[in-house]
Amino acid sequence: MVIKPKIRGFICTNAHPVGCEASVQEQIEFVKKKGPIDGPKNVLVIGCSTGYGLASRITAAFGSGAKTLGVCFEKEPSEKKTATAGWYNTAAFHKAAKANDLYSKTINGDAFSHECKQQVIDLIKSDLGSVDLVIYSLASPRRVDPDDGTVYNSSLKPIGNTYTTKTFDTSKKLVHDVTLEPANQDDIDNTIKVMGGEDWELWMKALNEAGVLAENCRTTAYTYIGKELTWPIYGHATIGKAKEDLDRAASALNHSYSDLNLKAYVSSLKAVVTQASSAIPVMPLYISLMYQVMKDEGCHEGVIEQIYGLFNDLLLADNPPVDEAKRLRMDTVETNDEIQSKIKQKWELVTTENFDELGDYAGYHLDFLRLFGFGIDNVDYDADVDPMVGWS
Numbered sequence: 001m002v003i004k005p006k007i008r009g010f011i012c013t014n015a016h017p018v019g020c021e022a023s024v025q026e027q028i029e030f031v032k033k034k035g036p037i038d039g040p041k042n043v044l045v046i047g048c049s050t051g052y053g054l055a056s057r058i059t060a061a062f063g064s065g066a067k068t069l070g071v072c073f074e075k076e077p078s079e080k081k082t083a084t085a086g087w088y089n090t091a092a093f094h095k096a097a098k099a100n101d102l103y104s105k106t107i108n109g110d111a112f113s114h115e116c117k118q119q120v121i122d123l124i125k126s127d128l129g130s131v132d133l134v135i136y137s138l139a140s141p142r143r144v145d146p147d148d149g150t151v152y153n154s155s156l157k158p159i160g161n162t163y164t165t166k167t168f169d170t171s172k173k174l175v176h177d178v179t180l181e182p183a184n185q186d187d188i189d190n191t192i193k194v195m196g197g198e199d200w201e202l203w204m205k206a207l208n209e210a211g212v213l214a215e216n217c218r219t220t221a222y223t224y225i226g227k228e229l230t231w232p233i234y235g236h237a238t239i240g241k242a243k244e245d246l247d248r249a250a251s252a253l254n255h256s257y258s259d260l261n262l263k264a265y266v267s268s269l270k271a272v273v274t275q276a277s278s279a280i281p282v283m284p285l286y287i288s289l290m291y292q293v294m295k296d297e298g299c300h301e302g303v304i305e306q307i308y309g310l311f312n313d314l315l316l317a318d319n320p321p322v323d324e325a326k327r328l329r330m331d332t333v334e335t336n337d338e339i340q341s342k343i344k345q346k347w348e349l350v351t352t353e354n355f356d357e358l359g360d361y362a363g364y365h366l367d368f369l370r371l372f373g374f375g376i377d378n379v380d381y382d383a384d385v386d387p388m389v390g391w392s
């Protein structure tokens with residue numbers, strides 16, 4: 001099959017197995033080049049197949065030599081249709097781990113379900129004994145309650161008032177105003193159900209009850225805090241309320257498992273192009289302008305740079321610096337006043353006509369294509385490739 005990108009709105013509906021493997025390999029090379037991290041040995045990554053979770057898995061395995069157990073929710077390939085990118089990324093990760101004598105197993109299933117948690121626990125018991133780091137990196141639009149089957153959908157809505165802002169339509173290539181209707185209480189509650197801390201707590205409870213959390217275990221969930229430009233649609237919006245709930249959950253986890261000396265953190269990461277962020281209104285425009293500013297200033301970072309820095313400087317340290325809500329902050333270069341004021345200046349001026357000049361949409365779009373294994377150097381996109389790639 002010759003595989004070319006099929007883009008529909010903010011999503012690409014196919015993926016390239018060779019390109020995904022090359023992009024996973026690039027992240028592995030980055031970590032190997034940076035050097036070893038004295039870190040965890042048995043790591044569970046929930047949401048391991050793309051974005052920040054994949055970078056976490058790669059950093060744990062290739063930075064600290066950790067055995068990794070991953071959980072993701074990806075579609076396998078058929079003879080006619082490619083798998084999702086996360087499927088191919090996972091296959092590539094397994095291949096590279098095997099070549100480096102590193103244990104890796106992945107469960108492809110619904111992380112919110114009791115069954116998935118039990119499968120993970122059984123594997124930890126049989127293969128690892130316990131885990132000393134749990135990364136919670138799920139980004140999902142919906143959650144099925146594991147007890148009563150209720151389906152909760154998250155939403156990306158402002159809170160309080162209707163909000164009008166600039167956005168960039170990636171299909172029509174237009175900068176235009178968009179008006180977003182405010183959330184009602186159900187929207188807020190449902191988003192907290194999906195993206196808040198409840199499921200993170202359920203995971204830690206199940207792992208603890210099964211006796212598979214190692215003493216001094218660390219766990220982190222990821223957040224985005226941002227600044228004024230993104231607060232109305234992120235930090236102070238429905239998703240921000242869910243992220244606030246992570247802060248509550250981290251504090252509860254630290255309290256509940258103090259006998260294990262468990263340390264639970266929310267880690268705030270910078271905005272990057274991932275499947276999750278490209279679905280958020282305003283983000284493609286904000287990220288394009290921010291990329292341009294940060295590249296001009298020589299401080300641009302992607303997922304692997306952020307996660308390597310998090311592991312090396314903060315997450316595994318004995319007493320890492322934390323902010324007022326006890327979060328670890330990897331986003332301070334993006335959110336500092338100087339960078340933000342440069343982004344704001346561009347934001348005020350940006351139109352469809354000057355967007356390419358003021359922003360780095362080319363960089364944004366390339367990162368977007370790369371999520372699906374396209375746009376990667378030295379990959380022959382005219383070649384016939386077998387989509388039926390898997391892992392054991």
Ligand code: NAD
Nearest residue numbers: 047049051052072073111139140222223224271272274276
């Ligand atoms: P992503 O879309 O790249 O990854 C999501 C992961 O979750 C994938 O591995 C997917 O398979 C998995 N997943 C989704 N639903 C699942 C389910 N039901 N069961 C099992 N696995 C499931 O997202 P991302 O951008 O890397 O986001 C990860 C975390 O990082 C999120 O909490 C997000 O809010 C946070 N974050 C993202 C950004 C950003 O700019 N992308 C910035 C800061 C923080």
